[in-house]
Amino acid sequence: MGKIELRKGATRCVFLLRGVAVKIPMFCSWESFLNGLLANLQERKFWREMKHPMLARVLYGDPMGLCVVMERADETFSDIGVPANDRRVLNFFFARCAKACLPVDRHFSNIGRFGNKLKLIDYGD
Ligand SMILES: Nc1ncnc2c1ncn2[C@@H]1O[C@H](COP(=O)(O)OP(=O)(O)O)[C@@H](O)[C@H]1O
Numbered sequence: 534m535g536k537i538e539l540r541k542g543a544t545r546c547v548f549l550l551r552g553v554a555v556k557i558p559m560f561c562s563w564e565s566f567l568n569g570l571l572a573n574l575q576e577r578k579f580w581r582e583m584k585h586p587m588l589a590r591v592l593y594g595d596p597m598g599l600c601v602v603m604e605r606a607d608e609t610f611s612d613i614g615v616p617a618n619d620r621r622v623l624n625f626f627f628a629r630c631a632k633a634c635l636p637v638d639r640h641f642s643n644i645g646r647f648g649n650k651l652k653l654i655d656y657g658d
């Protein structure tokens with residue numbers, strides 16, 4: 534079994550396992566915990582309602598928002614130090630998402646690469 538990696542987002546802790554990302558609300562304050570629950574609920578709902586190809590697939594989400602299991606990206610981007618060429622591609626991707634009425638939070642860290650496709654990995658706000 535590969536090792537588990539931990540990432541922190543704005544409101545959720547993310548455990549990266551083989552093939553999946555497991556998102557749990559952060560417990561550092563009551564407010565961040567509630568925002569994490571809402572983010573999980575929104576991703577679950579958006580995925581169920583839209584199943585849009587530019588959204589990373591939600592494989593499981595509980596009805597309380599305690600946990601979302603999402604397909605794991607092959608690569609994610611950092612908000613800083615992205616080369617100019619990649620920035621152009623990522624900004625173009627954000628523009629396409631906005632055009633498709635997807636909820637975009639324009640941080641590069643919210644985009645993942647799946648093979649040769651880009652998808653939103655954080656659409657919980
Ligand atoms: N599906 C995914 N595949 C790979 N990494 C992910 C995935 N979802 C989240 N991550 C990693 O976890 C970080 C935080 O997740 P995110 O969904 O943005 O949480 P938050 O909503 O709290 O900001 C991301 O910036 C990314 O590095």
Ligand SMILES: [Mg+2]
Nearest residue numbers: 542543643655
């Ligand atoms: Mg995020």
